[in-house]
Amino acid sequence: MSDTKLKSLNEIFNQKFFKIPDFQRGYSWKEDQLSDFWEDLSNLNSDRTHYTGLLTIERINKKDVERVERWKDDLWLFDKGYTAYYVVDGQQRLTTSIILINELLNMFDDDDGINYAKKSEWVSKFLYNSYNSTYKSYMFGYERDDPSDEYFKTKILRQHSSYSDKVPESTLYTSNLSFAQDFFKNKIKNLDKNNLEEILQKVVNNLKFNIYEIDDDLDIYVTFETMNNRGKSLSNLELLKNRLIYLSTLMDSEDSLKERLRKDINEVWKTIYEFLGKNKDNPLVDDAFLLNHWIMYFKYDRSQSEAYAQYLLNERFTAKAVLGNAIGFTDIKDYIDSLAVSVKAWFYLFNISFSGYSDELKEWVQKINRLGMSSFSPLLMAALVKEKNEDNLLELMKKAERFNFLVFKVSQRSSNTKNNHFYRLANRYYHNLDYDVDVSTGIDQIIHDIAYMTDGINDEGEYDGWFDLDKFAIHLKDLFVRNEGFYSWKGLRYFLYEYEIYLRDKAKGNTKITWEDFNKRKKEDTIEHIYPQTATDQSWKSAFKSCKKKEKEVLLHSLGNLLLLNNSKNSELQNYNFEFKKKHKNKSNDDVGFFNGSYSEIEVSSYTSWGPAEIRNRGIKMIEFLENRWNVNFEDWYLDKSSVLLNSYKNN
DSSP: OOOOEEEEHHHHTSSEEEEEOTTSOOOOOOHHHHHHHHHHHHTOOTTSOEEEEEEEEEEEOHHHHTTOGGGGGGHHHHHTTOEEEEEEEOHHHHHHHHHHHHHHHHTSOTTOEETTEEHHHHHHHHTEEEETTTEEEESEEEOTTSTTHHHIIIIISOOOOTTGGGOOSOOHHHHHHHHHHHHHHHHHTTOOHHHHHHHHHIIIIIEEEEEEEOOTTSOHHHHHHHHTTSSSOOOHHHHHHHHHHHHHHHSSSOHHHHHHHHHHHHHHHHHHHHHHTSSTTSOOOHHHHHHHHHHHHTOOOOSSTTHHHHIIIIIISOHHHHHTTSSOHHHHHHHHHHHHHHHHHHHHHHOGGGSOSOHHHHHHHHHHHHHOOGGGHHHHHHHHHHOOOHHHHHHHHHHHHHHIIIIIIISOOOTTTTHHHHHHHHHHHHTTOBSSSSOBOOHHHHHHHHHHHHHOBOTTSOBOOSOOHHHHHHHHHHHHHTTOGGGGOTTHHHHHHHHHHHHHHHHTOOOSSOHHHHHHSOHHHHEEESSOSSOOSHHHHHHTTTSOHHHHHHHHTSGGGEEEOSSOOHHHHTTOOHHHHHHOBOTTOOBOSGGGSOHHHHHHHTOSOOSHHHHHHHHHHHHHHHHHHHTOOGGGGTOOHHHHHTTTGGGO
8 A cells, every 4th residue: 555644635635536436335324423523523623633534545547447337427537637536445434524515515605705715616626527517527426336326416416417217215325325414404504604614624624534545456345345344344235245246357257247247236235225224214234134035045054153144255255266166147146136036025024014915914924023033034035035825925924923922922932943944944945945855845835834843743643843831831830939920921012912903803993002102112101010019009908808918919910910001101090999090081181091092901991890800800811812813722731721820829
């Protein structure tokens, strides 16, 4: 590398323009980093400088880009004496600075003088330059095939582009660009022009960058991976994009084919980040998608931490593999095509309401999301990619939901139970490989397999499933011994919400509480002990006068005494008597008692009194719901429903 120098943006953007190469990650700064940047700038005296960080760049020769389609709009700048550079490291700070400069300049009129220069001079130096009043080249931006390129030009810089139809709906990176723009807009909107000029002065003259220029004999792709090990780490998905573009340059193929593959990689990553960020309220983690796709497409290996990244970056997609002809054009193309299709299925798996599937299928996918997918996520993603029959998809979702509830929430099995099995199944199903010697991995066989893994009987007539109701009874016994009972059961939220849905459907009514609202609130704000934990009211003492202290503790945390609330009202109901809880109105005369709450509350409000018998009876009714909803039978396990509900009675 060349010698380092501290330079301001005014010095850096001196007859130079900069491109973020297509193998780079997009803009990843969020509020914390932006706030730090703004605070540093605000606290900086106008006669002082501030070290902003490292900027690593690589010079781009005109002869190397003349034949590249994505550079054709900028070739005239070379003839005008400009030098082009790739930004290898430091793009987050540089992008932030340019966004702020743009917002500052937008606060001035076109004919305003700004710090002894025309506004047009600032624009042409830092933002864009025009040729014959027709063509624009940008002093800082992305390569044309990059997902953020058109967004930056049209949405951030507000310029017309002949390629504007390529702007994606949304990506994680474009959302970050938009957030940064809004962040600075709000910071400067009430400042006068003197203050605006002062901030611009600080940005272009007082912020100092440590400039490294990469020598020609250093590999830019390898340098990128090395340099970006510092600071905010690159995700494995971001590293993989760089790696695949790098490998495309090593292939023994025509330049046009290499360029086409490079363009395809960029288009696929644009699609990936569009769908990962499509729902701004529920952005998806990129490496979670990459991991699950790896399980489905390649294999599952838990021998080491982040085995998927080790495999993709250190075994499969390496320079050695390309140069040794172990992988070629088709291998990379098939892989990225699979990523492009699968990310849409992955998005719908977690945002099924965006899809065109039936309401029934949407509801069951939402149930699995509420419950947790566990090891089914690669398999369900594969099913959404491959299966066209909605009835089959619906049955698959039902079987997966039943397995997860009965095996993990009821039987209390370890969270990794059968994960290897279902991961292998996802891989074999996706690639149409045989499940066993004589059995195909068709969707029917997978549905049968999940059902068997739940509660199947083997050829010898022995029970061979992973659902075990005895384990549930033992677990509850332990919870009651600790004076926690059903209130500490990890399946309680999901169970109570399913019971609420059952009562809603029975009443043929509208939804009174959404899962999102219910699940985001604390347990104590969403689940009420009808018979209160501190039963000081005389009516409670009378209703439970025949119970010993231990019996009261057991009844308190029994299933029948736990109630899903449609909003946080515990603080108002507190330890009052049952009649008060049913009919209470607050100071604003709002109905907050059980009679005007969730369907579960309305059901409880129909009781005339509340004591040990009512708790037992409601609890048995709820256990019977569990039996019917998940197709289990306590009697088959020689378990008495009442003894399970009040698990510690017989031992006290």
